Amino acid sequence: MMTTNASFLEEVDGFLIDLDGTIFKGDSLIPGADQAVAYIKSNQKQLVFVSNRGNYSRRMCCDKLKKLGIAAVEDEIILSSTVTARFLKKHYPASRVWPFGDPGLQEELETHGISIATVPEEADFLVITLHETLTYHDLNCAFQAVRAGARILATNTDKMFPAKSGLSIDVAGMIGAIEASTGRKTEMTFGKPSTFMAEAALERLEQLPERCLMIGDSVESDIFMGQMHSMKTMLVLSGNTKKEQLDIVLTRSKPNYIVESIHDLIQLN
Amino acid sequence: MMTTNASFLEEVDGFLIDLDGTIFKGDSLIPGADQAVAYIKSNQKQLVFVSNRGNYSRRMCCDKLKKLGIAAVEDEIILSSTVTARFLKKHYPASRVWPFGDPGLQEELETHGISIATVPEEADFLVITLHETLTYHDLNCAFQAVRAGARILATNTDKMFPAKSGLSIDVAGMIGAIEASTGRKTEMTFGKPSTFMAEAALERLEQLPERCLMIGDSVESDIFMGQMHSMKTMLVLSGNTKKEQLDIVLTRSKPNYIVESIHDLIQLN
Numbered sequence: 001m002m003t004t005n006a007s008f009l010e011e012v013d014g015f016l017i018d019l020d021g022t023i024f025k026g027d028s029l030i031p032g033a034d035q036a037v038a039y040i041k042s043n044q045k046q047l048v049f050v051s052n053r054g055n056y057s058r059r060m061c062c063d064k065l066k067k068l069g070i071a072a073v074e075d076e077i078i079l080s081s082t083v084t085a086r087f088l089k090k091h092y093p094a095s096r097v098w099p100f101g102d103p104g105l106q107e108e109l110e111t112h113g114i115s116i117a118t119v120p121e122e123a124d125f126l127v128i129t130l131h132e133t134l135t136y137h138d139l140n141c142a143f144q145a146v147r148a149g150a151r152i153l154a155t156n157t158d159k160m161f162p163a164k165s166g167l168s169i170d171v172a173g174m175i176g177a178i179e180a181s182t183g184r185k186t187e188m189t190f191g192k193p194s195t196f197m198a199e200a201a202l203e204r205l206e207q208l209p210e211r212c213l214m215i216g217d218s219v220e221s222d223i224f225m226g227q228m229h230s231m232k233t234m235l236v237l238s239g240n241t242k243k244e245q246l247d248i249v250l251t252r253s254k255p256n257y258i259v260e261s262i263h264d265l266i267q268l269n
Numbered sequence: 270m271m272t273t274n275a276s277f278l279e280e281v282d283g284f285l286i287d288l289d290g291t292i293f294k295g296d297s298l299i300p301g302a303d304q305a306v307a308y309i310k311s312n313q314k315q316l317v318f319v320s321n322r323g324n325y326s327r328r329m330c331c332d333k334l335k336k337l338g339i340a341a342v343e344d345e346i347i348l349s350s351t352v353t354a355r356f357l358k359k360h361y362p363a364s365r366v367w368p369f370g371d372p373g374l375q376e377e378l379e380t381h382g383i384s385i386a387t388v389p390e391e392a393d394f395l396v397i398t399l400h401e402t403l404t405y406h407d408l409n410c411a412f413q414a415v416r417a418g419a420r421i422l423a424t425n426t427d428k429m430f431p432a433k434s435g436l437s438i439d440v441a442g443m444i445g446a447i448e449a450s451t452g453r454k455t456e457m458t459f460g461k462p463s464t465f466m467a468e469a470a471l472e473r474l475e476q477l478p479e480r481c482l483m484i485g486d487s488v489e490s491d492i493f494m495g496q497m498h499s500m501k502t503m504l505v506l507s508g509n510t511k512k513e514q515l516d517i518v519l520t521r522s523k524p525n526y527i528v529e530s531i532h533d534l535i536q537l538n
Contacts, residue, residue, distance in 0.1 A: 169450045
């Protein structure tokens with residue numbers, strides 16, 4: 001299904017690789033994804049994993065990749081929680097944040113030196129992400145933060161994600177609850193296809209965007225982000241986008257490569 | 270603060286009385302509310318309690334009133350869960366419902382003979398109410414119901430309610446979560462000031478609306494509903510509406526009576 005097969009590795013110096021639907025699905029490795037990553041590394045290419053997951057920290061993500069047989073260090077991972085933390089550190093270093101999401105968000109914020117508010121009412125920002133351990137108390141604390149004046153940020157805006165039990169409600173639900181009850185809107189979001197993710201990845205890779213390849217399963221998140229930043233793009237059919245949807249999906253923008261899974265890139269050379 | 274003091278009891282045969290902020294606040298009786306209710310009953314007047322609470326059943330509400338020293342039977346109580354159940358029973362008697370809210374909602378639906386779906390995916394309707402025991406699992410089940418085709422109803426749309434710990438996030442949060450994540454909208458809501466509540470109350474009271482008095486603490490819910498149905502209205506300042514807000518609140522519609530609390534009606538005669 002590749003659209004070109006010439007000089008693949010010669011044209012690419014940096015790889016941006018999505019996680020959910022590209023490397024793993026739930027707790028399972030996508031077959032051959034480990035080999036593809038090893039192949040990229042063995043060819044002395046730079047790579048960075050870029051994921052819209054905001055409820056993980058990079059440490060948690062590293063642990064998960066290791067369990068799946070993929071060696072990675074934290075600096076090779078950029079999550080939407082990571083770029084949210086970077087943004088706050090750069091522009092609002094004195095701010096106090098109330099995290100509304102799974103514990104991975106708070107861990108990632110703290111790793112970047114962001115202060116966590118001790119009570120919702122003292123927070124300057126509410127940061128919303130997926131909250132798979134949500135309770136009414138958590139929801140009400142987030143509500144109290146905004147009622148007391150906290151501005152709303154969200155790591156990403158995904159409506160659903162592939163959980164073990166199937167497609168499940170994602171951060172859009174948490175955002176909707178707070179916006180509808182407070183009448184306030186989210187000011188900024190940070191996940192793909194935002195430039196915050198692309199900027200952080202290119203900074204890590206130290207390559208020109210034209211020499212980078214964005215690999216992912218989502219046209220809206222992965223392919224659009226790559227294209228808008230002049231990268232090459234590779235759509236994998238192992239996740240959100242199915243072969244039957246391609247006609248609709250591709251009316252707007254054609255990726256450079258369309259493959260069944262990331263493993264196929266080994267054969268492109 | 271009354272605007273008239275002549276022949277109060279002679280003009281009123283039926284009383285519609287709000288609960289939160291009018292009879293009690295959290296778990297505490299509003300001082301003298303029990304005496305006011307007893308006074309109405311001792312004068313052989315009809316009364317019905319009308320509350321936007323959709324996460325209680327009438328049985329639970331009766332128990333609560335009894336604990337506060339107010340004798341009431343279930344037929345004297347109309348909750349937003351009650352009118353939602355009545356609507357479904359009348360117009361969709363064969364429907365299966367997935368309740369998304371505290372257990373009181375399901376109890377009230379079942380009391381009215383509504384079938385509860387065994388799994389979210391088989392529900393014809395999702396009924397949303399306040400969910401003070403919410404978990405991510407509950408939220409995701411509601412999401413799955415709508416994804417599988419369930420239409421959305423909500424008992425009411427309140428943004429916040431006076432909990433023991435202060436104003437807390439209400440059903441608008443639960444609605445917002447589902448609407449934002451599914452892209453679907455709530456078709457109908459049933460709480461005050463909707464005509465469903467007024468209709469159920471008037472049916473119970475068996476009085477002409479002109480001979481009824483709606484007593485409550487909310488201009489938007491209680492006073493508007495009363496006025497739109499040609500009832501007399503009494504605004505109490507023991508709940509949501511404060512004396513300082515009256516100038517703004519009353520530009521649109523003036524209640525017949527404004528009193529500190531429901532207890533003041535005893536002195537109106």
